[in-house]
Amino acid sequence: MQEPVIKVIIPAFNESQSIQQVIEDIPKKLVDGIVVVNNASSDATAKRARQSGATVIDQPKRGYGNACLKGIDYLKKSKNPPDIVVFLDADYSDSPDEMGQIVDPIIENNVDLVIGSRALGNREPGAMKPQQIFGNWLATSLMRLFWNAKFTDLGPFRAIKFNKLLELNMQDTTFGWTVEMQVKALKHNFAYTEVPVSYKKRIGVSKISGTINGSIKAGYKILYTIFKNL
Template sequence: MTKINVIIPAFNEADSISYVIRDIPEKIDEIIVVNNNSTDNTEINAKQAGATVLTENSKGYGYACLKGMEYVSNKTERPDIIVFLDGDYSDHPEELTKIVAPIIDNNIDFVIGARVKRLREPGAMTVPQILGNWLATTLMKLFFGARFTDLGPFRAIKYHKLLELNMEDKTYGWTIEMQLKALKKNLTYTEIPVNYRNRIGVSKVSGTIKGAIFAGVKILGWIFKYSFNK
């Protein structure tokens, strides 16, 4: 039986987190919400919805993901697969079964949920997000021959392969770091088209000028770092 853990970084997602947890398929062994210094009822609502809730006071998407990984590493029974999922309800958690299927059925190492245009609600991705994804994936194709089309946060990876990546980014560069290191480690990977809707609440990254700029700088920084260290 394949053991699957879900890690959900969450900063002020009180209005959405219970919906995310509710829609995750029952076959999941543990849902781990990392409360990333929220000032609302994210922690309370996540606990009431049945998740394991951790606290990470250092703000940053990567900080929260690393906290979840630390927790998993200390478990007696570690999972076979880790799924990362945002807490804003923009992804459809019930599609997790599609995300993990290539790993379970075809022994793929790493799967990205690709937010393709035909499955996106109007306005679900901002112009900076769309342009940033296009630029990042184009550069990865040029520099590394990658086939990625998205930096989607809804993703699954074999647990032991995740450990091999030695993830380190603490903030906005987490997703691109994982994809670049997967390329460097020659992990097998694929993308699965997923539905994507308008999130509940305001985005902490694409919803602010500061967030969009810092995310862009992080993404480009990781790409150029790896392009010079091939």
């Protein structure tokens, strides 16, 4: 793949403290557009994203998957849809400057899907809660059991060919988004790989792993998504 069009989708719910740093650290020579999906934020997330040069679209219906689906729909209808789309969280726990190594296997080796693995990379102590670590281990173990998958993480920092993403017909609107993509990629026999990525403590409090209720809901949805795709 020569000089692909690469665009970034960043779902964001009340991430005004971090969104500018995330956008500023994205390698601008690498990407052709940054889309921040403002997911019913009540703070200055949208304003600060626009100030940093991103395109901001609104998704008033809460949910990580809802925000991602809104971003996909926007890119699908754009005049210059991407060859590759990168998903990146807005809390600055990922390192946007590592985006080159996320997209490189697609460009150089024609891989369809690349997951940034926090399990393989340099993870700051305390960056992931114990329930996140266990949840990732359980989900990837089940994928290994059912589909002989070699995933080590459900990391949100990932890249996928846009045409392949559309083939997956993504549906999940909340916490099952990442695992749905990986399970469906396995069922479609997509070529995939993982690359090690850095992971640090997020700015602000997590809306999912930072609460007991959020962790339980996320865990249930991840397991539900795996088993319904058997």
